[in-house]
Amino acid sequence: MYTITDEAPMLATHSFLPIVQAFTKSSGITFETKDISLAGRILANFSDMLPADQQIPDALAELGALATTPEANIIKLPNISASVPQLTAAIKELQAKGFALPDYPSEPKTEEEKAIKATYAKVLGSAVNPVLREGNSDRRAPKAVKNYAKAHPHSMGAWTSDSQSHVASMSEGDFYGSEKSVTIAEPTTFTISFEGKDGATKVLKDASPLEAGEIIDSSVMSMSKLKAFIAKEVADAKASGVLFSVHLKATMMKVSDPLIFGAFVEVFFKDVFEKYADTFSTLGVDTKNGLGDVYAKIDGTEKQAEIEAALEAAIAAGPDLAMVNSDKGITNLHVPSDVIIDASMPAMIRTSGQMWNKEGKSQDTKAVIPDRSYAGVYQSTIDFCKANGALDPTTMGSVSNVGLMAKKAEEYGSHDKTFQMDAEGTVKVTDGNGTVLMEQAVAPGDIFRMCQVKDAPIQDWVKLAVNRARATDNPAVFWLDKERAHDAQLITKVETYLKDHDTTGLDIKILAPIEATTFSLERIVKGLDTISVTGNVLRDYLTDLFPILEVGTSAKMLSIVPLMNGGGLFETGAGGSAPKHVDQFTTENHLRWDSLGEFLALGVSLEHLSETYGNAKAKVLAEALDVATEKFLENDKSPSRKVNELDNRGSHFYLSLYWAEALANQTADAELAATFAPVYEKMLAEETVIVEELNKVQGKAMDIGGYYKPDVEATYAAMRPSSTFNAIIDAL
Numbered sequence: 001m002y003t004i005t006d007e008a009p010m011l012a013t014h015s016f017l018p019i020v021q022a023f024t025k026s027s028g029i030t031f032e033t034k035d036i037s038l039a040g041r042i043l044a045n046f047s048d049m050l051p052a053d054q055q056i057p058d059a060l061a062e063l064g065a066l067a068t069t070p071e072a073n074i075i076k077l078p079n080i081s082a083s084v085p086q087l088t089a090a091i092k093e094l095q096a097k098g099f100a101l102p103d104y105p106s107e108p109k110t111e112e113e114k115a116i117k118a119t120y121a122k123v124l125g126s127a128v129n130p131v132l133r134e135g136n137s138d139r140r141a142p143k144a145v146k147n148y149a150k151a152h153p154h155s156m157g158a159w160t161s162d163s164q165s166h167v168a169s170m171s172e173g174d175f176y177g178s179e180k181s182v183t184i185a186e187p188t189t190f191t192i193s194f195e196g197k198d199g200a201t202k203v204l205k206d207a208s209p210l211e212a213g214e215i216i217d218s219s220v221m222s223m224s225k226l227k228a229f230i231a232k233e234v235a236d237a238k239a240s241g242v243l244f245s246v247h248l249k250a251t252m253m254k255v256s257d258p259l260i261f262g263a264f265v266e267v268f269f270k271d272v273f274e275k276y277a278d279t280f281s282t283l284g285v286d287t288k289n290g291l292g293d294v295y296a297k298i299d300g301t302e303k304q305a306e307i308e309a310a311l312e313a314a315i316a317a318g319p320d321l322a323m324v325n326s327d328k329g330i331t332n333l334h335v336p337s338d339v340i341i342d343a344s345m346p347a348m349i350r351t352s353g354q355m356w357n358k359e360g361k362s363q364d365t366k367a368v369i370p371d372r373s374y375a376g377v378y379q380s381t382i383d384f385c386k387a388n389g390a391l392d393p394t395t396m397g398s399v400s401n402v403g404l405m406a407k408k409a410e411e412y413g414s415h416d417k418t419f420q421m422d423a424e425g426t427v428k429v430t431d432g433n434g435t436v437l438m439e440q441a442v443a444p445g446d447i448f449r450m451c452q453v454k455d456a457p458i459q460d461w462v463k464l465a466v467n468r469a470r471a472t473d474n475p476a477v478f479w480l481d482k483e484r485a486h487d488a489q490l491i492t493k494v495e496t497y498l499k500d501h502d503t504t505g506l507d508i509k510i511l512a513p514i515e516a517t518t519f520s521l522e523r524i525v526k527g528l529d530t531i532s533v534t535g536n537v538l539r540d541y542l543t544d545l546f547p548i549l550e551v552g553t554s555a556k557m558l559s560i561v562p563l564m565n566g567g568g569l570f571e572t573g574a575g576g577s578a579p580k581h582v583d584q585f586t587t588e589n590h591l592r593w594d595s596l597g598e599f600l601a602l603g604v605s606l607e608h609l610s611e612t613y614g615n616a617k618a619k620v621l622a623e624a625l626d627v628a629t630e631k632f633l634e635n636d637k638s639p640s641r642k643v644n645e646l647d648n649r650g651s652h653f654y655l656s657l658y659w660a661e662a663l664a665n666q667t668a669d670a671e672l673a674a675t676f677a678p679v680y681e682k683m684l685a686e687e688t689v690i691v692e693e694l695n696k697v698q699g700k701a702m703d704i705g706g707y708y709k710p711d712v713e714a715t716y717a718a719m720r721p722s723s724t725f726n727a728i729i730d731a732l
C-alpha cells in the first residue's frame with residue numbers, strides 16, 4: 001500500500017510511484033494507493049452528505065484495520081496534520097470545486113452543527129499517524145546517509161559562548177509540575193468527572209476501559225500562571241533585545257496546544273484584546289487559530305483599519321517577533337501550525353540559535369516552551385553548543401531512536417481526555433468501583449489532561465531497544481526522569497521487562513532527559529553512536545533534532561514501525577510535508593523535496609515483502625535499490641534548492657538509472673537482469689536528453705489546479721515532463 005498524501009510528498013509521488021510500479025511489475029508486486037490526504041479524509045468523512053459520484057471510501061480506516069494484521073505492508077508518506085486554518089482552507093477549496101461540504105462551524109449552536117464539528121474533529125490535527133502506528137518506532141540514519149553527510153556536510157551556523165539564545169519555561173503551574181501517575185493492577189474502567197466548588201458535578205468522559213498494567217497520568221496547565229509567565233517572558237525579550245518565539249505542537253497536541261497558543265496571542269496583544277473585546281466576541285475571533293484569525297475576521301468590517309493599526313502598534317511596542325515569512329509579514333503568532341516544535345527548534349539550533357526577524361535577518365532568540373517536561377533537552381543542547389561550538393557533521397556520531405508509540409501512547413493520544421475547565425473545582429479520575437485514582441485541583445481556563453500507555457506496547461518497546469542495542473553494540477539510553485510521576489511508573493516496568501531479555505554485555509542506562517542529552521552529545525562529538533529509547537513525544541522531537549544536526553534534514557531517516565501483529569509500516573523520513581516547497585514549485589516549477597526517505601522506506605518494504613511472502617524477486621529488487629541509493633548519494637544526485645538545477649524529478653531519474661544498473665548487474669535473478677539491462681542502456685544513452693527535458697521546464701509558474709486537491713492529470717503532467725524518460729518507464 002502506497003499512501004497519497006499532501007503538499008510536497010504528494011507531488012513527488014506523482015513522479016516516483018509510476019517508476020516504482022514499472023520496476024516491480026514483472027516481480028508480481030502491485031502497489032495499491034490509498035488516499036489519506038487532508039482533502040481525501042474530509043470527503044471520506046462527509047461522503048454521506050455528498051452525491052454518489054463524489055463519494056469516496058474511508059482509506060484511512062481501511063489502512064488502520066490493515067495495520068493490525070500480519071499482511072500489512074504500508075509505505076506511509078508525511079501528510080498534513082491540519083490546524084483549523086488549514087482545515088478551513090481545504091474546505092473552501094473543495095467547496096469551490098463543487099463538493100457540497102458544510103462550512104466548519106467553529107461555534108456550533110444547533111445539534112446539526114455540533115455533529116458537523118465532531119466529524120471535522122476526526123480530520124483535524126494528527127489524525128492519520130495514531131491510526132496507522134500499531135507498533136513502536138525505529139528511526140535511524142543509515143550508514144550511507146551518514147557517510148554522505150561526512151563527505152558533503154550541510155551548512156551549520158557557528159555558535160559562540162556569548163549567544164543570548166535560550167529556552168524559557170514555566171517554573172510552576174505547568175503539566176510537568178502537576179503530574180500524577182498510577183499503574184492499573186486489574187482490568188477496570190475510568191471515568192473523568194468534575195466537581196465544582198459549588199458542589200455541581202459533571203462527567204467529562206464516560207466510563208472507558210482500562211487494561212491491567214496500563215499506566216495513566218493526569219496533569220494540569222494553569223491558565224493564569226501560563227499567562228503571567230508569558231507576560232514576563234515578553235517583557236524580558238523586549239528588555240534583552242532578543243526575538244520572541246513560541247514553539248508548540250498544536251498539530252499533534254490538537255486540543256491542549258492551540259489553547260496554549262491562543263494564550264500567547266491574547267497576552268502579546270493584551271491591550272488590543274481588552275479594547276476590542278466586544279467587537280472580537282461579536283466577530284467570533286478565536287485565538288486558538290492565531291493572530292491570522294483576527295485579521296481574517298476583521299477583514300471588510302468597519303473597524304478593520306483601526307484594529308489593524310492597533311495590532312501594528314502592539315507589535316511595534318513589544319519585543320521583536322520571530323517571523324515565519326518576513327516578506328509577507330507572517331509572524332510566529334499568525335498560525336498555530338506554522339511553527340512546529342520538532343522541526344522549528346532543531347532549525348533554530350542549526351542556525352546558531354537564531355530565527356528570522358522582520359528585516360529577514362537572523363537574530364538571537366528566546367524560545368518559549370511553556371511546559372518543562374521536554375524543554376530541557378533543547379536548553380542543554382544550546383548549552384552544549386555554547387560551550388563547545390557548533391557540532392561538526394563531518395565527524396559527529398549519531399543518535400538513533402526507539403520510540404514508544406503504539407496504541408496512541410502517552411501525550412499524543414490524550415485528546416479525548418483533555419478539557420479546558422470553565423469553573424473552579426476538582427477533576428477526579430475514578431475506577432469502576434468508584435475509587436478515586438487521581439485528582440487535580442483546577443481553576444477556570446486551566447487545561448486538564450489525562451494520558452494512557454498500555455502494557456503490551458511497553459514490553460514491545462523494551463524488546464525493540466534491546467534488539468537495537470544487540471544489533472549495533474551501541475549504548476541504549478532510556479530517557480526517563482525518575483522525578484516525573486509518569487516516568488517513575490515507566491522506570492519500574494522497564495526494569496522488570498529488561499529481565500525478560502539477555503542483556504549481557506549490553507550497555508543499557510536510564511537517564512533523565514537533560515542528562516541523556518549531555519551524555520549523547522558528549523559521545524556524538526567523539527564520533528560515537530548512541531541509541532535513544534524514549535516515550536512518544538521525545539521520539540518525535542529527537543528524530544528531527546539529531547537528524548537535522550547530523551545529516552541536515554530528517555527526510556533522510558530510515559523510519560520503520562514494526563507493527564505489533566507482524567506487519568510493517570514504513571514511514572518515509574521523519575519530517576513533514578514541507579509547505580515551503582510547494583510555494584517554490586508553484587512560483588518557479590522547481591520541487592526541492594528530497595525523496596530519500598521514500599527510497600529507504602521502499603527498500604525495507606520490499607525486503608519485508610520478500611520475507612513474508614517468500615518473493616525472491618522482491619529481495620533482489622530491495623538489494624539493488626540499496627546499491628542504487630548508495631550510488632545516488634555518492635554521486636550527489638539529491639535535488640538542489642535552486643531553480644534550473646536538478647530537482648525532485650531529476651533525482652528520481654538518477655535513482656531509476658542506478659536501480660536499473662544494479663538490477664542489470666546482479667546475478668541472483670537472470671530474468672530481472674535480462675529485463676533491466678536494456679532499460680539501463682536506454683537510460684544511460686538518453687541521460688543528457690532526459691535531464692535537459694526535466695530541467696528546462698523550470699523557471700516558470702506552475703498551476704496544477706489546486707493545493708489540497710490538485711487536478712490529477714495536471715499533476716502527473718507537471719511531475720513527468722520528460723517524454724523520453726516516460727517512454728522508457730511506460731514500456732516496462
Ligand SMILES: NC(=O)C1=CN([C@@H]2O[C@H](COP(=O)(O)OP(=O)(O)OC[C@H]3O[C@@H](n4cnc5c(N)ncnc54)[C@H](OP(=O)(O)O)[C@@H]3O)[C@@H](O)[C@H]2O)C=CC1
Nearest residue numbers: 078079080081251340343553555575576577578580593594
Ligand atoms: N509524518 C507526518 O505525517 C508528519 C507531518 N507533518 C506535517 O507537515 C506539515 C509541515 O510541518 P513542518 O513542521 O513545517 O515540518 P516539515 O518537515 O514539513 O518542514 C520543515 C523543513 O524541513 C525540510 N524538509 C522536510 N522534509 C524534507 C524533504 N523530504 N526534502 C527536503 N527538505 C525537507 C524543509 O526545509 P527547507 O525548506 O529549508 O528545505 C522544510 O521546509 C504540517 O502540516 C505538519 O503537520 C509534520 C511532521 C511529520
Ligand SMILES: O=C(O)CCC(=O)C(=O)O
Nearest residue numbers: 081126129251252540574
Ligand atoms: O502526526 C503528526 O502530526 C506529526 C508526526 C511527527 O512529527 C513525527 O512522527 O515525527
Ligand SMILES: [Mg+2]
Nearest residue numbers: 342540544574
Ligand atoms: Mg516529528
